Amino acid sequence: MRLTHIALDRYRNIRSAQLEFHPRFNLIVGENGQGKTNLLSSIYWLSTLTPLRSGRLKNLITWGERETSVKGRSEVSSLYHEIEVKTNGERTFPFREGHPRKNREYFGALSVVSFTPNDLDLVRGQPEVRRKFLDRAIFNEQSAHLEAVLRYQKALSRRNTFLKERKSEQLIRAYEATLAEVGARLIMARASYVHSLSSVYSNILHGIGNFSGTLSYKLGVPVVDPLSSTPQVIQQQLMSYWSQHRESDIQRGFTQRGPHNDDLSLRLLDRSARDFASQGQQRAIVLALKIAQIESLSERLQSRPILLLDDVSSELDRGRATQLFDFLRRFDGQVFLTTTHEDYVPVINDRKLWRIVAGQVSEVSARI
Numbered sequence: 001m002r003l004t005h006i007a008l009d010r011y012r013n014i015r016s017a018q019l020e021f022h023p024r025f026n027l028i029v030g031e032n033g034q035g036k037t038n039l040l041s042s043i044y045w046l047s048t049l050t051p052l053r054s055g056r057l058k059n060l061i062t063w064g065e066r067e068t069s070v071k072g073r074s075e076v077s078s079l080y081h082e083i084e085v086k087t088n089g090e091r092t093f094p095f096r097e098g099h100p101r102k103n104r105e106y107f108g109a110l111s112v113v114s115f116t117p118n119d120l121d122l123v124r125g126q127p128e129v130r131r132k133f134l135d136r137a138i139f140n141e142q143s144a145h146l147e148a149v150l151r152y153q154k155a156l157s158r159r160n161t162f163l164k165e166r167k168s169e170q171l172i173r174a175y176e177a178t179l180a181e182v183g184a185r186l187i188m189a190r191a192s193y194v195h196s197l198s199s200v201y202s203n204i205l206h207g208i209g210n211f212s213g214t215l216s217y218k219l220g221v222p223v224v225d226p227l228s229s230t231p232q233v234i235q236q237q238l239m240s241y242w243s244q245h246r247e248s249d250i251q252r253g254f255t256q257r258g259p260h261n262d263d264l265s266l267r268l269l270d271r272s273a274r275d276f277a278s279q280g281q282q283r284a285i286v287l288a289l290k291i292a293q294i295e296s297l298s299e300r301l302q303s304r305p306i307l308l309l310d311d312v313s314s315e316l317d318r319g320r321a322t323q324l325f326d327f328l329r330r331f332d333g334q335v336f337l338t339t340t341h342e343d344y345v346p347v348i349n350d351r352k353l354w355r356i357v358a359g360q361v362s363e364v365s366a367r368i
Contacts, residue, residue: 001076003021004021004074005018005021006046007070009070010068011069012059017039024334026352027339028040029342032340035359036356038359043336044308045085057091061089067089081097112140112306112307114307115309115312134190134194151182152260153260160255164254172246173243179242184238191217191226194264198214201289208287208291209288213266213267215264215266217265220262325346
């Protein structure tokens with residue numbers, strides 16, 4: 001899989017750009033605040049229909065303008081796809097092969113895995129950050145997962161409203177049924193994904209960090225092991241749990257426990273990585289997570305996803321940076337990297353170099 005070219009129109013500080021990319025390495029160089037991450041985030045948005053960094057859609061539009069669009073051409077297994085995403089600041093409008101598409105019809109032409117400085121929150125941040133990582137990773141492999149996440153959030157919001165307003169238990173129970181049905185799907189998908197990732201992750205972490213760590217799924221509600229159960233059993237257990245705690249939830253005015261409390265447990269031997277990992281270990285953990293995600297996605301898609309690395313050279317010490325670039329040289333997919341100086345990225349061959357100044361992107365000729 002690769003992105004052959006992209007066209008940006010009024011995207012953040014990049015008013016206009018049309019770029020044709022290298023199939024291996026694309027190095028984007030510029031000082032801080034010039035738009036390097038914006039170029040990377042346009043690729044992420046084109047792939048996922050969500051911003052790389054959390055924020056409102058209107059923040060993607062060049063200041064003073066009313067809309068923005070990003071167009072691209074991808075190649076998957078020798079087939080080319082024309083994809084485009086637009087927004088007016090309120091809604092996202094995806095197009096594929098020149099026609100408007102629903103989200104589930106759009107995905108599949110471009111898959112990306114990103115690594116940014118903010119990803120260190122996967123270790124030191126709140127459980128919500130790790131749930132979002134899980135759900136986005138699963139969505140990359142199973143596009144229907146996004147619909148399940150959105151349905152759960154909508155039903156949860158409605159139940160919380162009814163709890164706060166002390167509506168009838170009959171009405172509250174009606175939303176518990178939807179919550180349990182979708183929640184069971186979320187639990188099983190998350191548990192299965194973490195299980196498939198865990199051994200790969202541990203091996204990679206030992207290789208790049210030279211220390212041992214584990215990855216496991218932490219349930220927000222006590223239900224049977226989802227790896228050895230069925231959606232129907234988990235659904236019934238969720239409904240039973242919410243029924244038992246309904247009065248307490250009414251007193252609090254919200255649903256206290258559920259799949260919205262699930263977490264991804266990262267440990268160093270028997271200790272919490274959040275509490276005990278050093279900064280260097282945190283970076284190695286995130287890097288191992290991302291590489292394990294790439295391996296899983298590659299196996300699922302039968303092709304490599306595109307890798308986006310935002311200023312990663314500043315986030316890793318020399319030893320781990322060397323290990324990362326050793327991995328990238330073996331990685332047979334397309335890579336986009338941003339940096340403040342090209343010498344920070346030891347990739348000389350099979351690349352294109354782009355320089356960005358105040359939102360203006362230009363290709364830099366190869367050194368002779």
